[in-house]
Amino acid sequence: QSALTQPASVSGSPGQSITISCTGSSSDVGAYNYVSWYQQHPGKAPKLMIYDVSNRPSGVSNRFSASKSGNTASLTISGLQAEDEADYYCTSYTGSSPPWVFGGGTRLTVL
Amino acid sequence: EVQLVQSGGVLVQPGGSLRLSCAGSGFTFSRYWMSWVRQAPGKGLEWVANIKEDGSKQNYVDSVKGRFTISRDNAKNSLFLEMNSLRAEDTAVYYCTRAGIGDSSDYYFGYWGQGTLVTVSS
Numbered sequence: 464q465s466a467l468t469q470p471a472s473v474s475g476s477p478g479q480s481i482t483i484s485c486t487g488s489s490s491d492v493g494a495y496n497y498v499s500w501y502q503q504h505p506g507k508a509p510k511l512m513i514y515d516v517s518n519r520p521s522g523v524s525n526r527f528s529a530s531k532s533g534n535t536a537s538l539t540i541s542g543l544q545a546e547d548e549a550d551y552y553c554t555s556y557t558g559s560s561p562p563w564v565f566g567g568g569t570r571l572t573v574l
Numbered sequence: 575e576v577q578l579v580q581s582g583g584v585l586v587q588p589g590g591s592l593r594l595s596c597a598g599s600g601f602t603f604s605r606y607w608m609s610w611v612r613q614a615p616g617k618g619l620e621w622v623a624n625i626k627e628d629g630s631k632q633n634y635v636d637s638v639k640g641r642f643t644i645s646r647d648n649a650k651n652s653l654f655l656e657m658n659s660l661r662a663e664d665t666a667v668y669y670c671t672r673a674g675i676g677d678s679s680d681y682y683f684g685y686w687g688q689g690t691l692v693t694v695s696s
Contacts, residue, residue: 466618499682501619508669508686509611509619515682520675552619556681561635563609563621 485553497556583691596670
């Protein structure tokens, strides 16, 4: 299984919206509705932001939304805030070995 | 409150061995699959291994098969990763994770420990 493909970096100004893509294959992202997204601030553990493609855990801002089309999943952050500046990782269940693959991560810079 | 508290970081020589531990609290530990996920310095996340609720099944990424062993002690709410024949490329922060955020395991990493830095160097 290959890693999922994410852009290395994205940026946006406060108040704007950005979208991070996560491209896999018909064996992972395209096969299962088990894509999740994680936010990681420097020196901190990752935090779950989205699960099962588009569900937000309690406590996660509704400015975070996500979707999937075919083999590509997307995370959208609207109304960008300074605190959103972080690394974002997608992952997908694969049903084979290894059972999970991660994207390479996307660094979000809030200008 | 769900908590996963990991043991402290360590420096180990190439070829050496190490056991990581993770203590869970605030949830019924025996109800959940548990995983280890690692992150090499300046790199992305990589799933390493997981273990079924009752410890009867384990899975590993190819790069650690035969060298790492994941185990758990449900009576002590603890998860372990025994690491042998360590290599420089195993240098990473290792995170203990729980599957899901609900009443049973799900297909995502719902909670994370604080991480343990493992440095393999002579």
